[in-house]
Amino acid sequence: MTDIIRSAPQGCNNGALMDHFGVLIQGVLAVVAFSTLMLKRCREPKEERRPWKIWFYDTSKQAIGALFIHFTNVFLSDLTEKDPCSLYLMNFLLDATLGMLVIWICVKIVSVIVERRQSTLLVFGEYGDPPQAAAWLGQCVLYLVIMVVEKTVITLVLLFPGWTKLQAILLNYIPNPQLELVLVMLVVPFIVNAIMFWVVDSLIMRKYKKMKRDKSLETTSSSNSPTYDDESQVLLGSASDHYRSYE
Template identity: 35%
Template sequence: MSVLVVKRWAEIPRRPLGVWLFDASKQAIGAGVAHAANIAIAIALVGYTDTGTTDECAMYFVNFSLDTSLGVVFNWMLLTLVTTAAKRMRWTALQTPGDYGDPVRVRVWLLQLLSWLGVILTAKLLIGRGIVYFQAGLVAYAAWVFAPLEGHPRVELIVVMVACPCLMNALQFWVQDSFLKKKTKYDLLPRTDKGHGKHHAGYHEYDVSDAPPSPPPYSLQSASLHHHPHHPSR
């Protein structure tokens, strides 16, 4: 989760703390559910493909690797389908991910959390189905990857359950936060006034909805009506 703290610190404009906590909590809870699902899928796959040589750590690694790569794509596609359906069905709470109302409402966050968990579990089922379909190649790949650690079960456990999740989850969280948060339209303009907008290193947020109206287009006809050249008398 520390990667989300760094991401919020670097983003411009920075999300309000309450909104960021809601965004981050969706990923935290979703990661916990995904972790439990990964373990269950790995155990089920070992029982389904048990040849006497497949170990659960290797299958967990394969499942986790697919989850943090192909799973992110599935999550984005499924979330897009949810928001599209919400707009057609006029489900306001699910139309814009990361928008929890003004003021922020827990009910909206809870509905978005439940939809996000549904997205994650659906992606898990798709990935699990793919693993079963390509089981022969994936089992051989998992056995080849973990062959050097065959006599070191503790090292294998640390690599699979600690090292890989930390690195791969960091990248996954960073990417998923980009489509789980609310999109904002703004321009970065030089700061010319004080006490207006959110200042960030000499810049403030400029909402396009607050922009002054554009002047009417310049035309030759309007110019001729206001310009009367002086012709000297002969």
């Protein structure tokens, strides 16, 4: 035990993120992250659940964006000659903090542009009635463009001096490279991704419920309007008949 504590700190070897153990950890991460969304859907009230197609369209965009960020971080981390795990962790934490702000700003900008051009199929979370795959595909492309912008900003931020010192001390206290890999590629990403997926999906679901409520109100008002017209015609007809009786 004392030998482990006194041993020189070790990090992940170059290429450790994509070896057999690293790929296995990433597969486990994908399964547990997707299970979070499935668990959330199972816990939703039946009357508030989105149809499977809408749910798939919503969650798949999150999955595509997360996969793009993940593999980009793996690629960038393998470029370093030092500990790639610590560089991956820095990338991931920046993506989950500063990156989310960049994504939010980009989504707002894109939404304004789409609204001005009246491209209804490119409004995030709206796929038409009935839902169209073309709308989902267009929104996926837009979301990937936003991910590229976000990753570019984070990469530029990492070029500032000082990050190398943080990278050197971030995970050096963990003597076991495989333990470090599990912590960086499974434990931390699962916790952060689970929270992000849950929050984002809740926001998307809230928007869907609002659209559904607005649509039901429109249907109700349109169905009630002929009744009012009929009643007014009956009243007018009765009044005219009553007037004619006096004549």
